[in-house]
Amino acid sequence: MDDLNWMQIVSALALVMFIVILFPATLDKLKNSPQGTSQEWMSFFFPIIVVFLFITLLVALV
Amino acid sequence: MNQNYTTIAQKSSSVLATNKVLRNTYMLLSLTLLFSGLTAAISMFMNMPPMTYLISVIGGMVIAMFVLPRFAHSTAGIGIVFLITGMLGFGLGPILTMYASLPNGGNIITLSLAGTGIIFLGLSAYALATRKDFSFLGGFLMVGFLLVLLAAIANIFLAIPAMSLAISAVVILIMSGFILYDTSRIIHGGETNYVLATIGLYMTIFNIFISLLQILGIMGNDD
Numbered sequence: 001m002d003d004l005n006w007m008q009i010v011s012a013l014a015l016v017m018f019i020v021i022l023f024p025a026t027l028d029k030l031k032n033s034p035q036g037t038s039q040e041w042m043s044f045f046f047p048i049i050v051v052f053l054f055i056t057l058l059v060a061l062v
Numbered sequence: 063m064n065q066n067y068t069t070i071a072q073k074s075s076s077v078l079a080t081n082k083v084l085r086n087t088y089m090l091l092s093l094t095l096l097f098s099g100l101t102a103a104i105s106m107f108m109n110m111p112p113m114t115y116l117i118s119v120i121g122g123m124v125i126a127m128f129v130l131p132r133f134a135h136s137t138a139g140i141g142i143v144f145l146i147t148g149m150l151g152f153g154l155g156p157i158l159t160m161y162a163s164l165p166n167g168g169n170i171i172t173l174s175l176a177g178t179g180i181i182f183l184g185l186s187a188y189a190l191a192t193r194k195d196f197s198f199l200g201g202f203l204m205v206g207f208l209l210v211l212l213a214a215i216a217n218i219f220l221a222i223p224a225m226s227l228a229i230s231a232v233v234i235l236i237m238s239g240f241i242l243y244d245t246s247r248i249i250h251g252g253e254t255n256y257v258l259a260t261i262g263l264y265m266t267i268f269n270i271f272i273s274l275l276q277i278l279g280i281m282g283n284d285d
Binding site: 007008010011012014015016018019021022023025026029030031032033034035036040041043044047048050051052054055058059061062 | 112113116119120123127166169170173177180181184185188192194195196197198199200201202204205207208211212214215218219231234235238239242274277278281282
């Protein structure tokens with residue numbers, strides 16, 4: 001905490017700026033995105049679980 | 063009968079348009095990735111300082127958010143995509159130099175590169191083969207991304223290694239979701255501009271690569 005340098009402060013400010021810029025688009029997407037059925041959510045979670053297992057494999061390989 | 067022919071003609075012209083967007087997107091994406099690799103190599107050769115990454119990422123994001131949308135429908139948009147991806151690649155140089163100096167740095171970089179390629183190609187193939195509509199993910203992914211940004215801000219001050227590991231893992235999972243979402247948008251005609259489609263997919267690949275580097279760098283470093 002004491003060793004904060006200018007790069008960390010600029011990084012934090014840039015991230016805050018991105019959040020402020022993206023916030024209206026996020027609200028819009030939340031309001032206007034269609035609701036997914038449980039089957040559609042399963043078709044999303046299946047590849048995501050595969051990606052997670054793949055990352056675990058890569059960690060074991062390194 | 064005549065109406066049936068019209069409907070079939072409309073459908074086939076819509077499929078052709080979608081295929082054209084998809085083909086142009088993958089073509090431009092391949093070229094921008096090669097260009098990024100070139101600028102990253104130049105940056106490594108020039109031995110650029112670490113702040114290059116921060117400046118390039120902020121500059122690239124600002125151009126992508128404020129300049130690109132104005133020129134996306136003209137040929138200038140292609141030039142701006144190369145400018146953004148070239149800048150981001152140039153910013154990668156010091157990061158790659160840092161990882162290359164680690165005892166098993168070459169292995170970490172190669173695995174991250176291969177891992178990013180496999181994740182992207184696998185998820186794109188899944189979205190293209192199933193042709194499922196992932197438009198319902200929009201709000202979920204955006205909220206997840208904002209929460210990750212908040213966690214990243216907190217971790218700049220807290221500097222907890224386990225938290226950066228968790229943030230990187232979540233970023234990869236969210237970016238994986240964005241690959242499905244963006245690809246499905248192109249397939250279903252939600253995105254008809256290949257310049258914007260390219261920059262969206264490029265950002266997901268860039269974020270997955272950086273996060274994988276971080277995870278493998280932390281886990282593969284014995285110190």
